[in-house]
Structure formats: structure tokens, C-alpha cells
Amino acid sequence: MGLLTPAMPSVAAPADGLIRVMVVDDAVVVRGLVSRWVEEEPGLVLAASLRNGKEAVDQLERANPDVVILDVEMPVLDGLAALPLLLEKKRNLVVIMASTLTRRNAEVSLKALSLGAADYIPKPETNRGVTTSPTFRHELIEKIRQLGGRRKKRDEPRFRVQQAPAAPTPAAVPAAPGAPSSAAASPAGSVLVTPRFRAAPSLVPSSDGPAIELRPFSTTPPRVLLIGSSTGGPQALIAVLSHLAPVIERVPVLITQHMPPTFTTILAEHISRASGKPAREGVDGEPILSGRIYVAPGGRHMQVARQNGTPVIALDDGPLVNFCKPAVDPLFVSASKMWGAATLAVVLTGMGSDGSRGGVEIVKAGGSVIAQDEASSVVWGMPGAAAHAGICSAIMPIEQIASKLVRLFSGDRQ
Known part of the structure; x- marks a missing residue:
């Protein structure tokens, strides 16, 4: 089952600036609780609280939500069956799938992303867990705000990345104190390599703040590929890795995607099928080898x-770390110490700023x-934070990253 889905169109801003939310869940306790959370949040409005997917489809025009929290398991019409019907009626609708952490529900949630869902959120196993989990409430409200309030301008992005001019003859940069100038490669090409040259950075104009600085790429050949992602990440990962066989054959690929347990297991299986290369959750103590893809397991x-x-x-x-586990920064920071200037990292779509601190170390x-x-x-969020931190050598559309x-x-x- 593929995860790649066409980019969703922009969500039109409600005339009053409020985000209208429809809650669809057959569990009366969960439905009532989530509805109350929405009503208590400034800037959010409860558009409807419904018991199943059929009610959601039937009442979509009347309720006119911007965001739908859609339970996976429901009678009459479940979440996966209702999803395409909802998107057919309102093309720019933001749908967040909600499900407990079973393998079946993980499969369904990831399938929903391929059908146009914007994101998913794992629910605690019991109604009591939903009631007593501040993390679930925080994550749910944050996703509603971020996804419901986004104002992506696809025809006119906030800044345009221009090809940096050819750099002048670079000046030598001394090796870091105590660092070796060269080392023998390990089976995975894991040597701490110090940069040999560094060209002057270029500036990219930005209409929403200070100019974004693009740095020259390292002159040291990369020996590892790191990828960090969060919201929208599963689709983005498949879009990149399905065209990356020549790279995966040469180096190890290590991925941190913000996901809970079970979901990361399924994600690794999807990645393996899409890339045609071995992909699985990382196992503590296992060697890192070229030709393999390692996915950070949920919860670690x-x-x-x-x-x-x-x-x-x-x-x-x-x-x-950064309200996440797994988090991107621990991977990036540790890899920078292992491979030095031979480290190449990619920060994909996601909320927050995870990856920026580790990117600085890289x-x-x-x-x-x-x-x-x-x-x-x-x-x-994550890629924007990296871009504005001035640590990027390229900022580009997802469809161009693999070829780059x-x-x-x-x-x-x-």
C-alpha cells in the first residue's frame, strides 16, 4: 500500500478567523471530551459532534468545518470509508485520523494518509486514558491549530530560493582542535571527517522576515544520509525514498519520524516496499551498514x-526532546560526532523546530x-526553523529532493 498522495490544496481562512472543528467518534465519552476541549480553546469553534462517518458526510455542508477529527473504528460508516467522501465534498478539508495503537489501526491510519488525510493522532487505549492524558489533549489541539490555520500559498511561496552564485576559490579552514585530519573508513564509511574548505554563504531574499542564508555544501563526500520528519512525513519520506535506490546502495540511511510504537513498524515496512531496500526499526547495538534503512522506533x-x-x-x-520521542535532534547530534563533514541531513515537513539544534551541530x-x-x-515548522537558522545548503520542493x-x-x- 503506497503512502504518496498529491499535495493538499490550501485551506481557506474562515471569514471570522476562527477554525471550525467537526468531531466524529462513536464513543460518547471521547466525543464529548474532545468537543469540550475544542469549545474551551480560543480561536476554535465546535462545528459538529457526530457518531459515525455517515453523519459526518451527510452534515458536512451544513456544519462547514475546516478540520475534521475522524475516528478510524465506527459503526455504519468507518473513518477510512468516510474519508474520500468527505474530501470529495470539500476538497481543502483538513482531516485528522484518530485511532488506538493497534497494528490494524496503524495500517488504516497510514492508508488514510495516501487517500488525502492530513495527519493522524494516536488515542489512548481506554476512555480513562483519553480523560487523563494531557499529552493527547495538547497534541490534538496543536494539530488542529497548525493544520487548520495553515495559509500555504502554493502559487506564491513566502520566499523563493535562488541558485547561489559560483563561490570564489575557497579558503582553507583549519581542522577542529584535537580532530584527526583523516581516518580509515569503516564498513559503513563512518569516519569523523573535518571540512577541508568552506566558501562564503549566500543570502536568499525572504518576504516574511530576515533573508535566509544558504551555505555552500560540504566539499567532503557524504557517507551517511539522515532524515527527520513529523506531520506529513510519511508521504514525504515515500516521495523521497522511492527514488533513492542509487544512494541507499552506497550509504546507510537513518530516519527519525515522530510516530508512536507500532506505527513506526508499519512505516518501515512501507519504506522497504517503496524503496526496494531493507528497512526496519533500529535495534540497539546493531551495526550500521550501507544499503540499509534504519527507522527510529516509536517511544525511543x-x-x-x-x-x-x-x-x-x-x-x-x-x-x-522537543516534546517528542523519538526526536530528530539526538540522531543529528550523535551522527555529527560520528561522521563529521561527511554527514548529510534532510529536514522534511513537520510541526515545531526539532532538527534545528542537531542541524547546527552537523x-x-x-x-x-x-x-x-x-x-x-x-x-x-521543522524545515522552516532549519531554514531560518541559516544552516541549510538547499531549500527545495519535495519532488526535487531525491534527485538532488x-x-x-x-x-x-x-
């Missing part, structure tokens, strides 16, 4: 460590960062 941070001279996966059950080590552009992102990566891993340094 995935990092990189060295064991007997070989890079290995290191899983961490520590506290949330750039400090001489590596490079690419961000997805705003127009093709479901939410331009293939060129970079083939020797292109522009």
Missing part, C-alpha cells in the same frame, strides 16, 4: 554510537543540511 530516541570501532544503533528511553562539524520548502510541506541527493552522493558539490 535513536542515536549513533561507536562499538569496537564500528558505528552502531543506540536506543535511548530517556525524557522527551554544520559545525562541516556537514550539510537540506530543508523541504514551505509550498510542498504540510507544516513548515542522488547528485550529491554521485560527486556533485553544488
Whole structure:
């Protein structure tokens, strides 16, 4: 089952600036609770509270919601069956699927993304869990605000990335104190490489703030590919990895997608089918090898460590980072220490700023960062934060990222 779906059109802003929310869930406790949360939030309006997908389809025009919270499992008409009918009636409707953490529901939620759902949210297993979980409430309201309030201008993005002019002859940059000038490659190509040259950065005009700085790509050939993503990430990952076989054959690929347990298991299976390469959740202590894709397991941070001279996966059950577990920053930071200037990272669509701090460390080590552009992102939070931090060497549409990566891993340094 594929995850790739056409980019959703912009959501028109309600005339009064409020976001209208429809809650669809057959569980009366959950439906009532979520409805009350919506009513208590400034800027949100409860458009309807309904028991099943059929009621949602029948009342869509009257309620005219901007966002629908759609339960997966319901009688009469379930969430997956109702989704295409809702989107057929209102093309720019934002639908957030809600489901418990079972394998079947994970499959259904990811399938829903391929059918046009904007995102999903995992529900606690019991009604009591829903009632007592501040994390679920926070995440749900944040998704409603971010997705319902987005104002993507596809025909006129907020800034345009221009090709940086050819850099002058670069000046040498001394190696970091105590760092070796060269090292023998390990089986996965995992050596700490210091940058040899650094050209002056270029500035990209921005209409919504200070100019965005684009840095030159590292002159050191990349030996690992890191990817961080969140909201909209499953679709974006498939869009990139399905065209990345030449890169995956040469280097290891490590991915952190904000997802709960079970969902990451299913995501890895989808990635494996789409890419034609082995992909699975990372296992603590396993060697990191070229030709393989490692996905951070839900509920644990995935990092990189060295064991007997070989890079290995290191899983961490520590506290949330950037309100997430797994988080992108721990992966990026640890990888920057392992591969140095040979590190190449991509920050894809997602809420928040996860990945920026780790991206800074990658750039400090001489590596490079690419961000997805705003127009093709479901939410331009994570990639936008990286772009405005001045750590990116390219900011580009999702459909161009794979070909750019293939060129970079083939020797292109522009």
C-alpha cells in the first residue's frame, strides 16, 4: 500500500478567523471530551459532534468545518470509508485520523494518509486514558491549530530560493582542535571527517522576515544520509525514498519520524516496499551498514554510537526532546560526532523546530543540511526553523529532493 498522495490544496481562512472543528467518534465519552476541549480553546469553534462517518458526510455542508477529527473504528460508516467522501465534498478539508495503537489501526491510519488525510493522532487505549492524558489533549489541539490555520500559498511561496552564485576559490579552514585530519573508513564509511574548505554563504531574499542564508555544501563526500520528519512525513519520506535506490546502495540511511510504537513498524515496512531496500526499526547495538534503512522506533530516541570501532544503533528511553520521542535532534547530534563533514541531513515537513539544534551541530562539524520548502510541506515548522537558522545548503520542493541527493552522493558539490 503506497503512502504518496498529491499535495493538499490550501485551506481557506474562515471569514471570522476562527477554525471550525467537526468531531466524529462513536464513543460518547471521547466525543464529548474532545468537543469540550475544542469549545474551551480560543480561536476554535465546535462545528459538529457526530457518531459515525455517515453523519459526518451527510452534515458536512451544513456544519462547514475546516478540520475534521475522524475516528478510524465506527459503526455504519468507518473513518477510512468516510474519508474520500468527505474530501470529495470539500476538497481543502483538513482531516485528522484518530485511532488506538493497534497494528490494524496503524495500517488504516497510514492508508488514510495516501487517500488525502492530513495527519493522524494516536488515542489512548481506554476512555480513562483519553480523560487523563494531557499529552493527547495538547497534541490534538496543536494539530488542529497548525493544520487548520495553515495559509500555504502554493502559487506564491513566502520566499523563493535562488541558485547561489559560483563561490570564489575557497579558503582553507583549519581542522577542529584535537580532530584527526583523516581516518580509515569503516564498513559503513563512518569516519569523523573535518571540512577541508568552506566558501562564503549566500543570502536568499525572504518576504516574511530576515533573508535566509544558504551555505555552500560540504566539499567532503557524504557517507551517511539522515532524515527527520513529523506531520506529513510519511508521504514525504515515500516521495523521497522511492527514488533513492542509487544512494541507499552506497550509504546507510537513518530516519527519525515522530510516530508512536507500532506505527513506526508499519512505516518501515512501507519504506522497504517503496524503496526496494531493507528497512526496519533500529535495534540497539546493531551495526550500521550501507544499503540499509534504519527507522527510529516509536517511544525511543535513536542515536549513533561507536562499538569496537564500528558505528552502531543506540536506543535511548530517556525524557522527551522537543516534546517528542523519538526526536530528530539526538540522531543529528550523535551522527555529527560520528561522521563529521561527511554527514548529510534532510529536514522534511513537520510541526515545531526539532532538527534545528542537531542541524547546527552537523554544520559545525562541516556537514550539510537540506530543508523541504514551505509550498510542498504540510507544516513548515521543522524545515522552516532549519531554514531560518541559516544552516541549510538547499531549500527545495519535495519532488526535487531525491534527485538532488542522488547528485550529491554521485560527486556533485553544488
